[in-house]
Amino acid sequence: MSVSSPFKMRLVHLDLKGAPPKVSYLAEVFPLFRALGANGLLIEYEDMFPYNGHLRLLRAKHAYSPSEIREILHLATLSELEVIPLVQTFGHMEFVLKHDALAHLREVALFPNTLSPHEAESLALVRTMIGQVMELHPGARWLHIGCDEVYYLGEGEASRQWLRQGQNNKAKLCLSHVKAVASHVLAQHPTTTPLVWDDMLRAIPEDQLSASGVPQLVEPVLWDYGADLDIHGKALLMEKYRECGFSRLWAASAFKGATGASQALTPIEHHLRNHMQWLQVAGGGPADMLQGIILTGWQRYDHFSVLCELLPVGIPSLAICLQSLLRGGFAEDVKARVEDFLGISSLEITDFASEEAASFPGSDILALVTQVSLQLRSSVDALLERDSLLARWSTLEQELQAALQRVFYPDAVEEWLEENVHPSLQRLRGLLQDLSEAAGPQPLLASPCPDTGQEP
The missing domain is CATH 3.20.20.80 (Glycosidases)
Structure with a gap:
């Protein structure tokens, strides 16, 4: 060398x-x-x-x-x-x-x-x-x-x-x-x-x-x-x-x-x-x-x-x-x-790393943390979707938790998730709960909407 x-x-x-x-x-x-x-x-x-x-x-x-x-x-x-x-x-x-x-x-x-x-x-x-x-x-x-x-x-x-x-x-x-x-x-x-x-x-x-x-x-x-x-x-x-x-x-x-x-x-x-x-x-x-x-x-x-x-x-x-x-x-x-x-095809130097696949030890953590940091808060704030949005981020949370547990002890895993993931997911769950309660209970047999014949 x-x-x-x-x-x-x-x-x-x-x-x-x-x-x-x-x-x-x-x-x-x-x-x-x-x-x-x-x-x-x-x-x-x-x-x-x-x-x-x-x-x-x-x-x-x-x-x-x-x-x-x-x-x-x-x-x-x-x-x-x-x-x-x-x-x-x-x-x-x-x-x-x-x-x-x-x-x-x-x-x-x-x-x-x-x-x-x-x-x-x-x-x-x-x-x-x-x-x-x-x-x-x-x-x-x-x-x-x-x-x-x-x-x-x-x-x-x-x-x-x-x-x-x-x-x-x-x-x-x-x-x-x-x-x-x-x-x-x-x-x-x-x-x-x-x-x-x-x-x-x-x-x-x-x-x-x-x-x-x-x-x-x-x-x-x-x-x-x-x-x-x-x-x-x-x-x-x-x-x-x-x-x-x-x-x-x-x-x-x-x-x-x-x-x-x-x-x-x-x-x-x-x-x-x-x-x-x-x-x-x-x-x-x-x-x-x-x-x-x-x-x-x-x-x-x-x-x-x-x-x-x-x-x-x-x-x-x-x-x-x-x-x-x-x-x-x-x-x-x-x-x-x-x-x-x-093991990455193009490393970003002037901006934060992309979610591109890599093969170094812990690269899965980098990819998942990048998603959390760049997308989680903004997606929750925008509420682009409802239940599917929660399902998406809940799944990613589980993937990230599993990846972190391979490298770190439980208290560090919990602290990172509490600091960076849980607050946004709790806001999302709370909002969905509020929306559900605001909509009220649905009748078992709903009447067709006027003109369209579609369920409300």
Whole structure:
């Protein structure tokens, strides 16, 4: 395979905090990921990890078992996909801090998203989570410790008191926690390098960032999912990080889940443009600093948000983006290769996917979700038909439910249908009921209508 990509590592992000796929489906798609050009996975387990002991309460209803985690890693190895686990350790801690038993570790009592960096128990909690994850990922070369979007940092009472002392500021508060977590990872797992999302680091002055010691401990992941990202600005940011002492950087794009919290269909053109611009960033930044790129595929914007595009729905976008990264750009030959991989005769790039048949794993879900998204609401609103319309959509609902159940656990299936299908069908059933009641009971022997002789 001729590879001209500036990204040595190309990781597909699996966001399991919403609609986590069954292991059987991962077995189907991992070989496809590899064939398309991926050589790694960033697995954000969140509540799908089988935490045990006093952390058992963090498990979701259908959390993977330890044996399923080992099976996932085995499947990844078979497809030559290196796995990097992700453990949130600062921000986006909703799945942990929502529990009453751990609510006292919140930075701000009302909000479960941010961990207080002042409590000794906070660091102990994070260490335990990391320890359990690493126990099932022996030999992992990297561990992503999150640390993005640490909302309300510095707004808790303990932080307010700390900030009033000496030269303390929010940047120092952030860096001290990142350093503590990263130092623990390296002390316990010397061959594992911590990764962090970079948004909390971007605005920190160079001298403060350099003096913190953090650049010697972690590799930042520069993320931007926009279709019009600032290419020059990214190059300058990479140079700033180099000057501060970071030896390696990562990029993070998005193949789905970044264009709307309740987005159901993936706008491929947006994500393709995002990747084309990351290729330009890689070409204009400091040489040899970029370790790789993570193609994020968010499933929820946060633990309490609704589902956005399901993984099978985003696979055509992932295919286009991976192949474009691998080939160093997008052209008709790239599109043709993707169509061949996906078993589709003509892939729509500039508009949402058509209902055309495809053969990749989960393509039936994409076709059915496309019908729901593009036709269900409009057809119900227009009420083009009555009982036959309900029968049509009820049948499609059953087909979609069956397709989803093959890939996802029951709660994710129910949530997606409740969000995207049931409201419209309930409106339709209610309307038909109203129409039936308005028509009133029909007599057993109706009189012929005047003139026509037809039944009313």
